[in-house]
Amino acid sequence: xxxxxxxxxxxxSIPARAGVGLRFRHHQEVLEARPAAAWFEVHTENYLGGGxxxxxxxxxxxxxxxxxxxxxxxxxxxxxxxxxxxxxxxELVKRxxxxxxxxxxxxxxxxxxxxADLLPxxxxxxxxxxxxxxxxxxxxxxxxxxxxxxxxxxxxFRHSTIxxxxxxxxxxxxxxxxxxxxxxxxYVSACNHGWRASAYLAALPTEAVAEIHLAGHTVRRIDExxxxxxxxxxxxxxxxxxALYAEALARFGPVPTLIEWDTNVPPMAVLLEEAGHAAALIxxxxxxxxxALAA
Amino acid sequence: MNRYxxxxxxxxxxxxxxxxxxxxxxxxxxxxxxxxxxKVVQDNMMRMEQNKLEKCYGINKVAKNDCAEGxxxxxxxxxxxxxxxxxxxxxxxxxxxxxxxxxxxx
Amino acid sequence: xxxxxxxxxxxxxxxxxxxxxxDDRGISAHVVGGEIGAGERLDIYRNTFxxxxxxxxRLSYPAVHRLxxxxxxxxxxxVFIETSxxxxxxLDDYGHEFPDFLSGFEPASSLAYLPDVARLExxxxxxxxxxxxxPLDAQRLVALEEAERGRVTFALHPSxxxxxxxxxxxxxxxxxxxxxxxxxxxxxxCAGPVWLLTERLPTGVEVRRMSESAWRFTSALCEGRPLAAxxxxxxxxxxxxxxxxxxxxGRFIDFSLNETxx
Numbered sequence: 001x002x003x004x005x006x007x008x009x010x011x012x013s014i015p016a017r018a019g020v021g022l023r024f025r026h027h028q029e030v031l032e033a034r035p036a037a038a039w040f041e042v043h044t045e046n047y048l049g050g051g052x053x054x055x056x057x058x059x060x061x062x063x064x065x066x067x068x069x070x071x072x073x074x075x076x077x078x079x080x081x082x083x084x085x086x087x088x089x090x091e092l093v094k095r096x097x098x099x100x101x102x103x104x105x106x107x108x109x110x111x112x113x114x115x116a117d118l119l120p121x122x123x124x125x126x127x128x129x130x131x132x133x134x135x136x137x138x139x140x141x142x143x144x145x146x147x148x149x150x151x152x153x154x155x156x157f158r159h160s161t162i163x164x165x166x167x168x169x170x171x172x173x174x175x176x177x178x179x180x181x182x183x184x185x186x187y188v189s190a191c192n193h194g195w196r197a198s199a200y201l202a203a204l205p206t207e208a209v210a211e212i213h214l215a216g217h218t219v220r221r222i223d224e225x226x227x228x229x230x231x232x233x234x235x236x237x238x239x240x241x242x243a244l245y246a247e248a249l250a251r252f253g254p255v256p257t258l259i260e261w262d263t264n265v266p267p268m269a270v271l272l273e274e275a276g277h278a279a280a281l282i283x284x285x286x287x288x289x290x291x292a293l294a295a
Numbered sequence: 296m297n298r299y300x301x302x303x304x305x306x307x308x309x310x311x312x313x314x315x316x317x318x319x320x321x322x323x324x325x326x327x328x329x330x331x332x333x334k335v336v337q338d339n340m341m342r343m344e345q346n347k348l349e350k351c352y353g354i355n356k357v358a359k360n361d362c363a364e365g366x367x368x369x370x371x372x373x374x375x376x377x378x379x380x381x382x383x384x385x386x387x388x389x390x391x392x393x394x395x396x397x398x399x400x401x
Numbered sequence: 402x403x404x405x406x407x408x409x410x411x412x413x414x415x416x417x418x419x420x421x422x423x424d425d426r427g428i429s430a431h432v433v434g435g436e437i438g439a440g441e442r443l444d445i446y447r448n449t450f451x452x453x454x455x456x457x458x459r460l461s462y463p464a465v466h467r468l469x470x471x472x473x474x475x476x477x478x479x480v481f482i483e484t485s486x487x488x489x490x491x492l493d494d495y496g497h498e499f500p501d502f503l504s505g506f507e508p509a510s511s512l513a514y515l516p517d518v519a520r521l522e523x524x525x526x527x528x529x530x531x532x533x534x535x536p537l538d539a540q541r542l543v544a545l546e547e548a549e550r551g552r553v554t555f556a557l558h559p560s561x562x563x564x565x566x567x568x569x570x571x572x573x574x575x576x577x578x579x580x581x582x583x584x585x586x587x588x589x590x591c592a593g594p595v596w597l598l599t600e601r602l603p604t605g606v607e608v609r610r611m612s613e614s615a616w617r618f619t620s621a622l623c624e625g626r627p628l629a630a631x632x633x634x635x636x637x638x639x640x641x642x643x644x645x646x647x648x649x650x651g652r653f654i655d656f657s658l659n660e661t662x663x
Binding site for chain 3: 298299301302303304305306307308309310311312313314316317348349351352353354357359360362383384385386387388389390392393394
């Protein structure tokens, strides 16, 4: 090993390398072919029961670092967290001891119903208090730090008073949670709301960013004059997002980075190619970081 | 025979039989915790689980919560939701292949 | 129109009404519009909500989906979602009320067997996803006193279900999923009732028929009836063989002693 290389920033136990979002169709292949992914991330809610899915996960955890990415805790719910759901998440966390546990800056539960989407929050002082309370409760319950991810959004509320980047930074500062910076989501939301993506990145507290997500999106035409950018996780990462990712690495240093793909999931080889692209950019950032430290 | 005596003897016979079945090699031993089994055994089990039935239920392909990952993926597009009130359809799938299973709608 | 700032709880309930009941009255005034209006923005979330749940139900009810066809299924599901949105973030748990919904759903009333097929599919879904549990070690029963044995009652494995159906839903279900049209056309949908056991084995999920008496005996034991009482109705079969099969297959996870005398 090159002793002059800057030490990898391994926040928690997921390496600062490029990983791949693991979906059911690749379970068997991962066990049989051991693809060269640095780590895998799975959706927590798909493994809360018994049977074959958690059995696969147990087996995969023996060979790869695994991160748990949740979609159902609903950190932004004013009515509080669902204790039964939190208990099931805790059970899974205890069982597989994931390298990272993450969730979203959004809500999915209202009036006791799960609304099957990551819904936008009004960014107000009241919402900030509620999110911080819920994040703290999750961290107490799981006895570990979690990461909170910026969502992609298609609407904003009139009474929001805090910019999203500031809101996220405040949640991290007040609760000690980390930030999962989804670069594609920043790009998508910036397109839809006229934000400056670079300014969003620049406003995030460097030390809190512990993971990056990358995915594909689609610009949809509503009619002749209007388009909307939709975060569909259904294609390769767009060139603009790779450029924004390079900016993120320059700012945050090498960070565990995940390729997400959820619609028309391609063969593992395609995911590994995308991860390879991310890995090359991480290497560049690493050597730049090394030069900076040596200077 | 008194019902309690009958129950006691039924249970004793059943337990003896069950233990004998479990002790005989090659017998299915019921649902076991797979995580405690050797790796090779587990992998074989997983291969067996790749049967057609489970494919129909998405176990080998799709997980229900993947679509809920913010991905407005499974979402189709930003079109108007269809009116659910005016429902005037009839079932039109494999039900037509069942003889006598499909009567005309009243 | 002057709108007061809603509390977070109020806003979230208003968005829920927008997604579930297509009622935007409580929410649109709070959404920043612009070139793309509030309604169009809400449609994106509404579509995701409906399509995620439709996908979840299609994965849990593949035979019902094939029996009624994709379009009918989708439209029936939209009606179902409005009346029974999920209560858990784990979508493997979603849709247990769907069979009951179908039995009261007029457009599907020509298919009398459909709710039974749906009930069977829910038991399969449950078998696929129920929590893992250690089977009862039969050795533990050896230690029971003679007098205690008649009071034994069992807890069924969480993946197992016992179903009684008026229609031969198991035959229909299997033929539909196997795309076995010849078998399907030979099925008499009125040839019931059938008594079924659905369970998860290390090799996969199995649905099998039981005799009525063995099924009743097993159901009684798992509903808390003590062995001595369950045996009262067990006449035309060897109860010890049925019991031994359950124990050896790991179908029970625990036993208890019924306090009331049988």
